[in-house]
Amino acid sequence: MANYFSIFLVVLTLVSGLIWLIDSLMFASKRxxxxxxxxxxxxxxxxxxxxTAQQIFPVIAFVMVLRxxxxxxxxxxxxxxxxxxxxxxxxxxxxxxxxxxxxxxxKKFVDLGSxxxxxxxxFKFPPNPRLDYIKRVVGLxxxxxxxxxxxxxxxxxxDMPENCAPMETIALNFESRGDxxxxxxxxxxxxxxxxxxxxxxxxxxxxxNYASRYFQQPGTQIDEWIVPEGQYFVMGDNxxxxxxGRFWGFVPDENLVGKAVAIWxxxxxxxxxxxxxxKWIPTGVRFERVGSIN
Numbered sequence: 001m002a003n004y005f006s007i008f009l010v011v012l013t014l015v016s017g018l019i020w021l022i023d024s025l026m027f028a029s030k031r032x033x034x035x036x037x038x039x040x041x042x043x044x045x046x047x048x049x050x051x052t053a054q055q056i057f058p059v060i061a062f063v064m065v066l067r068x069x070x071x072x073x074x075x076x077x078x079x080x081x082x083x084x085x086x087x088x089x090x091x092x093x094x095x096x097x098x099x100x101x102x103x104x105x106x107k108k109f110v111d112l113g114s115x116x117x118x119x120x121x122x123f124k125f126p127p128n129p130r131l132d133y134i135k136r137v138v139g140l141x142x143x144x145x146x147x148x149x150x151x152x153x154x155x156x157x158x159d160m161p162e163n164c165a166p167m168e169t170i171a172l173n174f175e176s177r178g179d180x181x182x183x184x185x186x187x188x189x190x191x192x193x194x195x196x197x198x199x200x201x202x203x204x205x206x207x208x209n210y211a212s213r214y215f216q217q218p219g220t221q222i223d224e225w226i227v228p229e230g231q232y233f234v235m236g237d238n239x240x241x242x243x244x245g246r247f248w249g250f251v252p253d254e255n256l257v258g259k260a261v262a263i264w265x266x267x268x269x270x271x272x273x274x275x276x277x278x279k280w281i282p283t284g285v286r287f288e289r290v291g292s293i294n
Contacts, residue, residue, distance in 0.1 A: 118197025
């Protein structure tokens with residue numbers, strides 16, 4: 001849906017701009033001559049189509065440039081990134097963080113950087129690129145990632161075997177228990193350090209039995225992945241409620257949309273099922289959540 005809207009913006013910008021340009025080059029002077037007006041500054045009655053094109057072109061062109069190359073708003077629809085992002089958060093995604101892409105076929109034409117470990121990224125879901133997903137970058141190209149017994153381990157990529165860093169167990173600092181629940185089970189909150197980014201995650205208590213559903217990469221164990229070149233391994237912060245790279249694999253660079261940088265508004269939808277008010281109408285605003293994303 002988002003890509004259809006991008007195509008619509010591009011087409012509308014091109015059509016309105018061409019109408020304005022063609023009229024300026026071919027018809028505007030003739031129209032003034034017929035009206036006996038010599039100065040461009042004097043008013044001339046414009047055809048409806050030309051007048052509409054002149055009115056909407058600057059606005060549509062600005063929106064297209066802003067949305068395609070600078071910032072695009074997204075709404076968080078699920079709890080897979082809790083506690084970092086909640087349902088009802090509206091975020092801004094920085095489109096130029098990982099390069100400039102054309103808004104139609106999404107071909108990168110300017111390379112401005114790559115994701116870093118710990119970035120929260122929006123991307124086209126590899127099994128279905130029509131969907132936009134948001135997760136946190138855990139593994140970079142060449143990294144070995146292990147998620148075993150709910151513990152994340154990472155061995156960074158290296159070119160010289162003698163200089164390779166050993167497998168690192170990502171430390172977790174316990175914060176609290178019972179701030180949130182999933183299927184009536186209390187969630188434990190931990191602080192995790194990924195690269196330079198310190199952020200919080202949720203885990204369910206007890207053991208999980210998800211490993212049988214993990215994406216199986218040839219030549220590795222069932223809970224181990226080696227990130228291919230030009231791809232990234234991502235996970236949700238709500239570790240036991242996230243359909244992420246553990247289950248479907250890696251995110252190619254061409255699927256990246258941008259980096260999530262800020263929450264610009266956050267709505268609550270805390271309404272009982274029996275309420276006659278539509279579910280999409282907010283019950284409150286969480287002003288305290290507005291700000292940058294870690």
